Amino acid sequence: MFCCLFCIVGSCAAPDVEVHKAVGDSLELIADYPKKDLEVQWKYNQIEFAEYQNDNLKKVKSELFNxxxxxxxxxISVTVTDLKLQDSGRFSIVAVKKSEQYDTKEFVLHVHELIREVKIEYNYFWLQSKNICRFHLRCLASGDPNPSYSWIRHQTQGSHLNISLRLAEKATLNCTASNTVSVKYATETVVCTEKSDNSTMASGIYLLIAVGVGIVAVIILSGTVAVCCRWRKNKGVLNKCECAQTKRSDSVVNGMSIYETVDDIKLSQNLVSIACIHHKYIHYCCHAFVCL
Structure with a gap:
């Protein structure tokens, strides 16, 4: 009986009601009819998710809203809490009473993000020939990605605004960002001043500093290399001379035979030759017993 009495959606429906809600809000759907013998279905995009019958209210598709x-x-009402953007859609209340059917109530739900913050960004350039500043301003809102923007003072719609000011002139600008569930404002004061070439000056200063640091680094490196080379050269000459002077053993007090003296001289010559080859990167002249 209950199913047969429901007519096709749209054939006996009241005009759609547009409902706008913010994320996190609740939507209450009330079947405001006399309770006696009343039977009701609640639908979301044509899918039944709750029903009232024989004085009993129960969920049908609990997974829709959990x-x-x-x-x-x-x-005789159901409420969807903590609304999300994806909950936007068509809700229906279909009610009958014995042989009588009420008009189906249709609600088209739109869930919106709240506008959380609004700020104004701007930049400008100085036109010396006209003695004015050209400002480009932009209004930015967080939250809803598609709010409506308006500039109060200039009666302009949209997020962008271009204005011109004379030298030393200032202006206070107000931007409004809004949607159907929230409104936020931002205010910014701008002043026209001649722009000095600070960026170029700063670049020049940084360049001079970099060049100076480079020169100092080269001087320090050159000095270090020179000291190192001189130290290594002196060490090499000293080692050569020491090896050249060791021509015979001085540990024998009572003298040597002629054979021992000749062998000692040959050994000293060999040692000097090895020392000369090892230190060939130093410019010197090496003889049997002399180091220059």
């Missing part, structure tokens, strides 16, 4: 669906048998 724990966010609250029910009140006393008021």
């Amino acid at each position: 724990d966010r669906l609250k029910m009140n048998k006393d008021t």
Whole structure:
């Protein structure tokens, strides 16, 4: 009986009602009819998710809204809590009473993000020939990605605004960002001043500093290399001379035979030759017993 009495959606429906809600809000759908013999279906995009029958209110498709669906048998209503953007859609209340059917109530839900913050960004350039500043301003809102923007003072719609000011002139600008569930404002004061070439000056200073640091580094490196080379050269000459002077053993007090003296001289010559080859990167002249 209950199913047969429901007409095709649209054939006996009241005009759609547009409903705008913010993320996190709740949507209450009340079947405000006399309770006696009343039977009601609640639908979301043509899918039934709750019903009231024989004085009993229950969920049908609980997975649609899970724990966010609250029910009140006393008021014959269901409430979807903590609305999300994806909840936007068409809700229907279909009610009958014995042989009588009520007009289907249709609600088109639009869930919006709240506008959380608004700020104004701007830049300008100085036209010396006209003695004016050209300003380009932009209004930015966070939250809703597609709010409506307006500039109060200039009666301009849209997020961008271009204005011109004379030298030393200032202006206070107000931007409004809004949607159907929230409104936010931002204010900014701008002043026209001649722009000095600070960026070029700063670049020049940084360049001079870099060149100076480079020169100092080269001087320090050159000095270090020179000291190192001189130290290594002196060490090499000293080692050569020491090896050249060791021509015979001085540890024997009572003298040597002629054979021992000749062998000692040959050994000293060999040592000097090895020392000369090892230190060939130093410019010197090496003889049997002399180092220059």
